[in-house]
Amino acid sequence: xxxxxxxxxxxxxxxxxxxxxxxxxxxxxxxxxxxxxxxxxxxxxxxxxxxxxxxxxxxxxxxxxxxxxxxxxxxxxxxxxxxxxxxxxxxxxxxxxxxxxxxxxx
Numbered sequence: 001x002x003x004x005x006x007x008x009x010x011x012x013x014x015x016x017x018x019x020x021x022x023x024x025x026x027x028x029x030x031x032x033x034x035x036x037x038x039x040x041x042x043x044x045x046x047x048x049x050x051x052x053x054x055x056x057x058x059x060x061x062x063x064x065x066x067x068x069x070x071x072x073x074x075x076x077x078x079x080x081x082x083x084x085x086x087x088x089x090x091x092x093x094x095x096x097x098x099x100x101x102x103x104x105x106x
Contacts, residue, residue: 016098019091022067027052027060032083035070040082042075 006014023029030050035041043061047054061081064070068087072079 012094012098016091016094018067019069019095022063022069025060025063027056028064031057031060031064032069032088035081035083040073040080042078042080044078046081 009017023032027050031046034046034049038045043054043057046061047057050057052060061070061072065072068084070081071084072081074080
């Protein structure tokens with residue numbers, strides 16, 4: 001299957017597509033929701049509230065980190081994950097502008 005020619009699209013559109021791709025799995029949306037509700041959490045806390053194995057949750061967290069939607073911070077022997085709220089807000093605003101209906105002139 002041929003790969004999409006990303007250079008044919010604006011950087012903004014490619015960025016929005018990457019954001020959407022990062023949220024394209026229900027587990028990732030649930031992780032984002034959990035972190036939004038509970039703040040920074042260790043992976044074990046997330047695993048306790050999501051019906052997936054620890055390796056699966058870790059893979060989804062990696063995808064979210066690569067998309068810059070979550071960040072990690074070491075605290076002792078544990079790694080805590082939290083939302084990149086500013087980045088998420090920027091993406092949401094960009095989506096809103098992209099999907100905003102054009103005004104119709106009479």
